[in-house]
Each structure stands twice: as C-alpha cells, then as structure tokens.
Amino acid sequence: MEKQARTAGAFAGIACIASLLTGCTSMVTGTASPATTTNATTEADAFAGLKACQLLEQLNAGQGFNPGENKTRRNECGALKPGFASYSLVLDPVQGLEEFAATNTGVVNTSINGRDAMQADIPTGGCAVAIKVAEHARAMALVTMVRASEDAQACPNARALAERVEPLLPKTR
Template sequence: MIARRVPVAFATLALGLGLVACTSEVGGQANPSSQVSATNSTPADSGDPFAGLSSCTILDQALAGQGFPQAEKTVADPAHGCHAKKPRAGDTPAVDVGLFLQAGGNYKDNVNNPGKASEGKVNERPAIEEQEPLNVKGQCAVRFQVRDSRALLSLAFGSDTAGACHQIEDLAPKVEPLLPKNN
C-alpha cells in the first residue's frame, strides 16, 4: 500500500467545508460491468433516486452567481450528465464543471486513479475526492453516495490540479444538499 499525504490546502479546506479526508486510499480499478445505463425518465417506482431530477438544473443552482452560462447536456452521456464552461479570462484558465446522476452505480466503483483518491464526507454525505480521475492534470472529481447510486461532480481547470480540487471543494457543499437524501 502506498502512503499518500493530503495537501495542506486540502486539509485546511476540509475543516471549513465539512469534507473530511481519510488517510486511507481508495482501492479498486475501473470496473466496466458496474457502469450504469438507466435514464432520468425512469418511473419513480424503479428505485432510481434521480427519477424526475435534472443534472442541468442541479448544476445551474449550485453555480448560480459564479459567472457560468446555463448548463447543457453532455455529448457523451446526455441522459445523465450536464456541464457548464466558464471561458478563459486573461491568465485564468477556462473552468468546465460537469454533473452526472448515475442510478445504480456505487460511488466507490470505477475510481480510475485510486492513488490520488480520498474517502471522506461532504456535509455528512459519504464521498470520494479523486485528483486527476482520467490521469490528466487539471482535473478533480467528487463522487457522492446517493442511496445505492452515485452523483459524480467533475471540474477541469487548465493544467492546475490543485486549483481544480480547490474549486470543487468549494462547489461540492453547494451540490450536496440538492441531491436526494440517503434515508
């Protein structure tokens, strides 16, 4: 097992935001068999906690007042995901934020970069923060537990991974209360 230090900036933010990082790494590899193909239009009795919800609406509410345009459905997974992109401003790189509501997907599954992932909580909801989830600098993601499903919040910020994680740590506590409760 490889030991990993939590950056000082992350530890400081964790105290203020309620995202409590653990010292243990998240194990596991990508597991294609656990990927989800349900849609948001599934009837409410299907057990889909996201039935009737829109990832675009949730993302727009969480990003309100931050200069982002209205969220749009993603090309890769329009049934489950939306994103909003704030263009580059001077020396500040563009910021692209995405939210995917994945019914039936466990939030601990498909952690692509377990050596850079930490379990913790966002507003008391179990979550995992993963730096560079696609092994690309400037990306950070938070996976939220939503009953027996997951919501994935991702953020890309140029090639600045620390900056991406800082921004997602500010945004995650705004997204979390908009998700269905874990009852």
C-alpha cells in the same frame, strides 16, 4: 470441378437455411410475466425528477458560467466559465462509490456535509468528488481548470461544488 464447387455451395446454403428455420420454430408454453425487480432497478429512481443541468445552472447562477450542456444520454451536465474552469455534475443512478473506487486511482475517502464521499484526480486533468446517494447511486462533481498551471485548484473547487450540491440531493436510503 466447377460443378462440385457449386454443389458444395448449394448444400452449405441449404444447411444454413435449415438451421435458421429450426432455430426459430421452437415455442415455449406458459404465460409471459414481467421480469422481477432488482435492487439496481429500484435505485434507478434515486434521482427521480432531478436534472443535472437544472441543478448545475442553479449552483452556477451569477458566476459567469455558460449555460449547462448535456453532452451524453446520461443525466450529466457541463458548463464552462471562460478563462477559469469547466464544472460538471453527473447524477448516476446505477453506479455507487464502490464503482468509483474501482475505476479511479488515488481515491481518497472523505465526507461531504456528513455523507460518504470519495475524491480522485482525473487522469486527463481535473478532479472528481463522488457523493453517495444510495448503494448503487452517486452524484459526482467534476472540475477541470482551463489552465494546466492551475490544476492544484481543481480538487478544492470540486469539493466546494460538491458541498453546494449535496443539500439538493435525495437523502440516502
């Protein structure tokens, strides 16, 4: 019985090795060429040179906010004003307003300094205003109040932040 189990295991091992070897030995002839550029790739440069933390610190200068912190690998920055609110700025070169509408509930269409924009409450508290930069690029101003009792001020504050950041954004293509 033990010999049969070992034999079956050996055959299974040989079969695995054979499938790995045959899967790796095929070759494709031709010349390698770079992938074609897509619309999303060309819009990836919509914020070329702009850093969310630099913009947010410029906008928050002299108002008592802590220095901005990039908390993710994305071009996203947040700054806290103790006892007041957390302001965040996200420069997203991949997602536009359509994606914002699809991932948020209660979205309201609006305009920020003449640009298409959308506003939505954040489920965990706060408010976000997304500004169109290109079809697949947006800037987003987020405000979360420190005290839940002041949540009603989150959207007016997010809108005010969005109105100040909009002139610093690249023009819509």
